[in-house]
Amino acid sequence: xxxxxxxxxxxxxxxxxxxxxxxxxxxxxxxxxxxxxxxxxxxxxxxxxxxxxxxxxxxxxxxxxxxxxxxxxxxxxxxxxxxxxxxxxxxxxxxxxxxxxxxxxxxxxxxxxxxxxxxxxxxxxxxxxxxxxxxxxxxxxxxxxxxxxxxxxxxxxxxxxxxxxxxxxxxxxxxxxxxxxxxxxxxxxxxxxxxxxxxxxxxxxxxxxxxxxxxxxxxxxxxxxxxxxxxxxxxxxxxxxxxxxxxxxxxxxxxxxxxxxxxxxxxxxxxxxxxxxxxxxxxxxxxxxxxxxxxxxxxxxxxxxxxxxxxxxxxxxxxxxxxxxxxxxxxxxxxxxxxxxxxxxxxxxxxxxxxxxxxxxxxxxxxxxxxxxxxxxxxxxxxxxxxxxxxxxxxxxxxxxxxxxxxxxxxxxxxxxxxxxxxxxxxxxxxxxxxxxxxxxxxxxxxxxxxxxxxxxxxxxxxxxxxxxxxxxxxxxxxxxxxxxxxxxxxxxxxxxxxxxxxxxxxxxxxxxxxxxxxxxxxxx
Numbered sequence: 067x068x069x070x071x072x073x074x075x076x077x078x079x080x081x082x083x084x085x086x087x088x089x090x091x092x093x094x095x096x097x098x099x100x101x102x103x104x105x106x107x108x109x110x111x112x113x114x115x116x117x118x119x120x121x122x123x124x125x126x127x128x129x130x131x132x133x134x135x136x137x138x139x140x141x142x143x144x145x146x147x148x149x150x151x152x153x154x155x156x157x158x159x160x161x162x163x164x165x166x167x168x169x170x171x172x173x174x175x176x177x178x179x180x181x182x183x184x185x186x187x188x189x190x191x192x193x194x195x196x197x198x199x200x201x202x203x204x205x206x207x208x209x210x211x212x213x214x215x216x217x218x219x220x221x222x223x224x225x226x227x228x229x230x231x232x233x234x235x236x237x238x239x240x241x242x243x244x245x246x247x248x249x250x251x252x253x254x255x256x257x258x259x260x261x262x263x264x265x266x267x268x269x270x271x272x273x274x275x276x277x278x279x280x281x282x283x284x285x286x287x288x289x290x291x292x293x294x295x296x297x298x299x300x301x302x303x304x305x306x307x308x309x310x311x312x313x314x315x316x317x318x319x320x321x322x323x324x325x326x327x328x329x330x331x332x333x334x335x336x337x338x339x340x341x342x343x344x345x346x347x348x349x350x351x352x353x354x355x356x357x358x359x360x361x362x363x364x365x366x367x368x369x370x371x372x373x374x375x376x377x378x379x380x381x382x383x384x385x386x387x388x389x390x391x392x393x394x395x396x397x398x399x400x401x402x403x404x405x406x407x408x409x410x411x412x413x414x415x416x417x418x419x420x421x422x423x424x425x426x427x428x429x430x431x432x433x434x435x436x437x438x439x440x441x442x443x444x445x446x447x448x449x450x451x452x453x454x455x456x457x458x459x460x461x462x463x464x465x466x467x468x469x470x471x472x473x474x475x476x477x478x479x480x481x482x483x484x485x486x487x488x489x490x491x492x493x494x495x496x497x498x499x500x501x502x503x504x505x506x507x508x509x510x511x512x513x514x515x516x517x518x519x520x521x522x523x524x525x526x527x528x529x530x531x532x533x534x535x536x537x538x539x540x541x542x543x544x545x546x547x548x549x550x551x552x553x554x555x556x557x558x559x560x561x562x563x564x565x566x567x568x569x570x571x572x573x574x575x576x577x578x579x580x581x582x583x584x585x586x587x588x589x590x591x
Contacts, residue, residue: 074276078269085265092258099251106247109240112166116233119163120226126152126159127187127222131215134191138198138206149195153188160184163229173232180225187218331409338402348394430471430557432582437466437475437512441500444479448487457487457496465504468580474554479514481547482574486516491569508580509560517571526564559585 133149136142160181167177194206209215438461445459452459483498490496497517504510521529530552555562559579566572579585 088261095254113233113237115166120230438463460499462501470582482514490518515573520568521566522568
């Protein structure tokens with residue numbers, strides 16, 4: 067079963083948490099065990115100092131006693147050198163031993179007893195040497211023969227041995243504790259490493275499985291994309307054929323409609339030309355019916371042929387005559403005018419449809435186009451109209467090179483720029499700006515911005531529909547310009563949008579591909 071993205075994220079987070087926990091445990095345990103090992107090492111050093119200090123102190127006392135006995139027996143001053151050396155070192159050595167035993171509170175009584183015995187022994191040795199120096203060697207020897215010095219040495223040996231044995235026990239315990247800490251640290255490291263290895267192995271398996279699923283999904287998507295592209299090409303070909311059929315049908319229909327329209331326009335012109343003769347004839351008939359024919363008396367001062375509309379109007383007419391005159395002088399010219407206006411409008415619409423049909427059937431010709439030069443040419447064409455209204459125009463082209471159909475581009479931007487001037491606001495000078503900048507994925511966008519009348523929100527989509535216009539209809543047009551522009555833009559593989567506010571101006575945004583050949587290849591053209 068494929069791993070979902072959510073499951074992958076959750077499991078990865080769990081493994082990461084486990085790995086971090088294991089690593090944190092190893093670090094914490096290592097810190098604790100290292101601290102414990104340091105304490106144990108300090109205890110080992112202290113025990114060794116106690117052991118060596120006790121041995122050194124005993125050796126010094128023995129050296130002093132040996133020097134004492136040698137000096138008393140031989141009276142040789144050379145025996146006093148070891149005594150003096152030991153005498154200088156023995157007190158500092160005892161203080162070092164006391165410092166080393168600071169962590170041994172249970173041995174404090176032994177240490178105090180050792181200090182007292184050591185002081186008595188040193189006093190006994192010093193006294194015998196002083197007596198010998200004063201010539202009282204017999205008294206000095208008598209002090210030695212009392213065996214008090216030997217007893218003090220035995221007590222010193224016993225006390226120092228107890229200190230040494232206690233230090234030895236502490237040393238062994240500390241070493242054993244160090245070994246246990248090292249063993250524990252080893253096992254913590256092994257177990258932590260095992261957990262980390264397990265987490266890494268799980269992560270590798272998870273990533274490998276997820277990557278395998280991604281590769282399989284990507285392969286399926288690529289296959290689907292290939293199938294989709296094939297279907298899109300087929301549908302595009304079908305749409306292109308259908309569009310060609312629609313354009314061909316529109317061309318045929320408008321072409322066939324134009325023939326009877328031309329006949330209607332011709333007969334309307336002939337009817338209008340015959341209207342003057344018909345009006346004169348009717349005026350003559352009416353005049354004759356009212357007694358103003360060719361036989362009228364000369365005293366009336368006018369012949370029948372000289373009758374005018376004013377004279378006819380002065381005659382008292384019967385209802386039938388009045389209706390005939392109104393029909394011939396008012397109704398018929400008005401009807402002919404309506405017919406002429408309607409046929410002229412219908413002719414304009416048919417010409418517009420034929421133009422769109424012909425442009426839609428025209429094959430596109432991709433070629434390198436300098437958009438800077440093309441837009442500059444379009445602006446130069448309307449610059450005089452801008453100048454007449456004290457307006458301004460700006461051109462800012464950051465990316466102006468593309469491969470496209472030049473004629474289509476000229477029609478697109480020519481229409482947009484012309485509309486910006488055509489539908490300017492009546493109360494302010496026109497301000498027009500045209501900018502072009504690059505977009506990602508091989509596209510560029512051109513914006514035509516003006517400060518004209520603007521387009522209301524409800525009309526911003528309908529202005530791109532055929533024969534639909536928005537706002538005041540005080541400018542000539544059939545409502546095909548923007549519809550034609552959108553058709554041209556889409557045929558180039560782009561799109562057009564509009565941002566506008568009534569009374570504030572409009573911005574038309576045209577997005578175009580930089581290489582029309584790529585679009586045509588995707589359409590199979």
